[in-house]
Amino acid sequence: MSGDDLASHWRVALVCLTLALPAAGAAPPPEASAPRVAIGVAAFESVGLAGAPGTDVARLLADRIGTRGVNAVVGPGELGAPGGAEPTPAEVQAWAAAAGVSTIAVGRSTWIGGRQSIDVRLRTGDSGGLLGTYVAEAKTPEELASGLDRLAAEIVAATVAWLKTDVAAAPPSRAPKPPRDEKDNPFGLGGFESDQPLSIHSEELEASQTGGTRRLVFKRGVRVEQADMKLQADRLEAFYPEKASQPERLVATGDVRVVQGAREAHCDEATYFRADKRLVCDGHAELRDGDDRVAGARIEFDLASERVVVKGGASVLFHPEPEKPEPAPAVDAKAVPGGATP
Numbered sequence: 001m002s003g004d005d006l007a008s009h010w011r012v013a014l015v016c017l018t019l020a021l022p023a024a025g026a027a028p029p030p031e032a033s034a035p036r037v038a039i040g041v042a043a044f045e046s047v048g049l050a051g052a053p054g055t056d057v058a059r060l061l062a063d064r065i066g067t068r069g070v071n072a073v074v075g076p077g078e079l080g081a082p083g084g085a086e087p088t089p090a091e092v093q094a095w096a097a098a099a100g101v102s103t104i105a106v107g108r109s110t111w112i113g114g115r116q117s118i119d120v121r122l123r124t125g126d127s128g129g130l131l132g133t134y135v136a137e138a139k140t141p142e143e144l145a146s147g148l149d150r151l152a153a154e155i156v157a158a159t160v161a162w163l164k165t166d167v168a169a170a171p172p173s174r175a176p177k178p179p180r181d182e183k184d185n186p187f188g189l190g191g192f193e194s195d196q197p198l199s200i201h202s203e204e205l206e207a208s209q210t211g212g213t214r215r216l217v218f219k220r221g222v223r224v225e226q227a228d229m230k231l232q233a234d235r236l237e238a239f240y241p242e243k244a245s246q247p248e249r250l251v252a253t254g255d256v257r258v259v260q261g262a263r264e265a266h267c268d269e270a271t272y273f274r275a276d277k278r279l280v281c282d283g284h285a286e287l288r289d290g291d292d293r294v295a296g297a298r299i300e301f302d303l304a305s306e307r308v309v310v311k312g313g314a315s316v317l318f319h320p321e322p323e324k325p326e327p328a329p330a331v332d333a334k335a336v337p338g339g340a341t342p
Helices: 003-009 013-019 057-065 089-099 141-165
Strands: 038-041 045-047 072-074 103-112 115-124 130-138 199-201 204-210 213-226 229-240 249-260 263-273 278-289 292-302 307-311 315-317
Touching: 038 057, 038 089, 038 141, 057 072, 057 103, 057 115, 057 141, 057 204, 057 213, 089 103, 089 115, 103 141, 115 141, 130 141, 141 204
Parallel strands: 038 072, 038 103, 045 103
Antiparallel strands: 103 115, 115 130, 199 213, 204 213, 213 229, 229 249, 249 263, 263 278, 278 292, 292 307, 292 315
16 A cells, blocks of 8 residues: 555544643533633732742643633733732723633732642633632642642633523634544544544643643543543643643653544554644554554654654555445346246
C-alpha cells in the first residue's frame, strides 16, 4: 500500500481528543442544546506573600476549569483584568462582555503562618452580581492541587446551574452538527469535532508552576472525553506556556487507548504538539478498525496534510469483506411445461 493510500484511510481526527482544550468532573460536558458555558478567571489579589512560593493560583484554577467540560475558559492573562477581589458590577460586566463569558471568578490568595487560603467569588457576567463564594486552604502542593480541583468543580457546577435558570444571560449555543457517517472514512478515526468541550477525570491531580509556565499532571484511571471520542491512560501531562489558556503539549503514557465507535488506537505513549498539529504515538502503536489494522513502533499523524507515517517494522493487515452471492434468477412458471414449478 502506498503512503497516499494509507493517508486516505487514516483521517486521524483522534488527535483532537487530546489537543482541543479550549480545554475529574462534577459537571458533565454541556449538551448540544444547552447554553454555551464560558468562564473567565481574573487575576487574584495577593496578601501576605513575603517569603511564600510564587504560585499563580488564578492561572492554575483557569487551567483546571478548562478541563471540566466547559466550552471556553479565559484566564487572567487573556482577560486582562487587574487583580482584586472586589471589582464593581460595572467592571465585571465590561470584562464579561469583552471576553464573551457567562461568569467571572475573582478572588484573593492569603498566606498566614505557612498556610495558603484561597477565597474565590463567582460573579455573573450580565449584572456583575455575586453567584457564590468558595474557599480552599492548603499547606502543601498536593493540598493546593486538590483544593483547586474542588474549586474548579464548584465553579463549573454553579455556572451550569445558573445558566439553566437564566438562559438569556448565556452566549448562544452552536447548532449541533449532523452525525458522522463512518462510511466516509472506512479505516481510521475521523469526523471529530475539535471545538467540543473536553472533560478529564482522574483519581489524582498535581499542579505546578515554574516562572510563567504551568503543568497539570493527571494520575491513576485517567479518562478523557470529548464528543464521541474517549481516551484512557495511566497518566496525562498538560504543559502550558506563560499566559496561554491552552497547552502547547500533551503527553499521555501507560496503556494509552483511544476509542471512537468501533475504532481503537493503542500505544505506550502519545504526544501531541499543538503548534505543529502533530501527534506521535510511540511504543507498540496500533490502529484498528474491526479486523483491519496498521501497526509499527511509531505512528506519526500530520493533521495539516492529513498524512500518516508508520515507522519501525510497519505492518498493514486488511480483511476484505466476503463477496455476497448473486441471487438466483427468478423462474417463470409459465415457461415450465404444464405450468408446474420445478
